[in-house]
Amino acid sequence: MTRAGHVAHRVYDPVLRMLHGVNALLIVLLGAGGVAADNLSPGATRAWLHDTHGILGAALVVGLLCRLAWGWAGPTHARWRDLWHPADWRAHLARGRLFTPPARPGHHPVASLAYLAVYALLAALAASGLSLLASTQGTGPLAAVFAWDARLTTWLADPHRLAGWAVLFFVCVHLTALVLHARLHRVPVAQSMWNGVQYLESK
Numbered sequence: 205m206t207r208a209g210h211v212a213h214r215v216y217d218p219v220l221r222m223l224h225g226v227n228a229l230l231i232v233l234l235g236a237g238g239v240a241a242d243n244l245s246p247g248a249t250r251a252w253l254h255d256t257h258g259i260l261g262a263a264l265v266v267g268l269l270c271r272l273a274w275g276w277a278g279p280t281h282a283r284w285r286d287l288w289h290p291a292d293w294r295a296h297l298a299r300g301r302l303f304t305p306p307a308r309p310g311h312h313p314v315a316s317l318a319y320l321a322v323y324a325l326l327a328a329l330a331a332s333g334l335s336l337l338a339s340t341q342g343t344g345p346l347a348a349v350f351a352w353d354a355r356l357t358t359w360l361a362d363p364h365r366l367a368g369w370a371v372l373f374f375v376c377v378h379l380t381a382l383v384l385h386a387r388l389h390r391v392p393v394a395q396s397m398w399n400g401v402q403y404l405e406s407k
Contacts, residue, residue: 210403213309216396219274220282224397227267228375231326234260235372238365258341261333268326281310287320289313303381305389309402315381322374325367332364 216224234257241253275284292313296302302314311319337343338350339357350356385393396402 209406210391211406213402213404214400215281215309215402216400217279217282218400220278221397221400223267223271223274227264227271230260230264230267231371231375234264235368235375238368242365255341258333258337258343261330261337262344264326265330265334268323268330271323286310287316289316293317303384305385305391306393306402306404309404318374318377322371325371325374329364329367329371332360332367336360336364 237253237257237260241250241257244250244253274282280286296304296314304312304314306312334344334346335350335356338346339353339360342351382394385391391405392403
């Protein structure tokens, strides 16, 4: 199967695509809700946003745990080893060329390093978010340890907010890279998480 000089490879399975879509939506909603709450005066709307933020955050934790499990149990291109390319990372750094067209099925070697970093960031966000849920609202799985702990709120609020901005920055860079791959490299990339098909230049 070809498309304008490209060969199609079926790479991303339905479970991976579903987890990607759900987690991405939750991240955007969490970011938008967090920014909105930060810019509102105390009141019913802000309290509702904080409550909703906690619920969506808990849902994201479940989504991330499912992605973690699928990284071990899923098919080839869903697995964590498909994101692990240390030799390629060193080679790209040595050449000073990071933004290159996709050359093989699966995750782009350089992009995979960014994905691993953002997963680590999301893990930190999840841990701090659950801690803040306990310390500010007295609920969640960590409530037995951190319920209404004002000191924890003081320590974690700013780092949690900063990590959230970092994830939103990654989302913007990720979307920009998809557009640039299509414009500069003439390689369609974005649809691979919609239909599972990745197009690469025919050799």
